[in-house]
Amino acid sequence: MSTVKSALTIAGTDPTGGAGIQADLKVFQEREVFGMSVVTSVVAQNTEGVRAVQHLDVPFIEQQLDAVLEDITPDAIKTGMIATVEMMELIARKLKNSSIPYVIDPVMVAKSGDSLMDDTSRQVIRETLIPLATVVTPNVPEAEILTGIEIATQADQKLAAKYIVEELGAKAAIVKGGHLTGEETEDILYTDGHYTSYYSERFQTKHTHGTGCTFSAAIAAELAKGKSIEEATSIGKEFIRDAIQFSLEIGKGNGPTNAWGLRLQGLPNEGENVHGAPIR
């Protein structure tokens, strides 16, 4: 009997492989958990932006979910782009009585500025999915929408993280500091009445496509392996630090994170990708 743990991502797609389901599966593989995926929306996007979105029918998303869950019980579940109220209601119904660790990356807007969740869903996610979450990982704009708190300082990040747990009912919340300024990034976790900060150097790079997906997938993978929320966040933060420090100059826009990270540390030189040549 295999002892390999598994993780399921329920999210949208990125045909260039840097964000969404494709990014999640790369991270699961690198963290040595067996990756599985259910597609919610097919997105025609690349490193420059989103061109078109096709939402799959909710009954078909349900068929995908049933196909996985009636066969394999994942050790952790992560959701990313869940664009509509109907999709949220379906996932909430499926996960309501589950004890599987569940990470929500409440994806609302892509880095390119394109909307990935409709306005009603931005409110409805608070009542449907957030109360079921083991960990919610909003960036600053997402945390502002979820809580109504304007976030400019570390104190604001703390207030928002506490609100998501105490008022919205998640077990834990990490309000990420990627969108703030300063020489370091600080992500603040609130759970069980305690705050913990996770820091990294802030790298000056435009290649940050998929950072939120990469971070939350790494946390989900570690929860699948039985790590505590604090341990999983700590490993996730180191993972995203390396994935951004060695992010890839692939494509014409904002290149993707590097899920190999330090493993291929020796290979990329400035202006080169891991294969030793610029990719255009």
Ligand SMILES: Nc1ncnc2c1ncn2[C@@H]1O[C@H](COP(=O)(O)OP(=O)(O)OP(=O)(O)O)[C@@H](O)[C@H]1O
């Ligand atoms: N320039 C940077 N240098 C180092 N770490 C960063 C940088 N930008 C973001 N991070 C870290 O990356 C992780 C993801 O944060 P971010 O705020 O970018 O997420 P996000 O906006 O949800 O990402 P996405 O746009 O992919 O949805 C966090 O741990 C954050 O601190």
Ligand SMILES: Cc1ncc(COP(=O)(O)O)c(N)n1
């Ligand atoms: C399907 C999908 N999910 C999430 C993101 C967010 O990633 P980013 O903000 O880095 O573009 C995305 N672009 N596409």
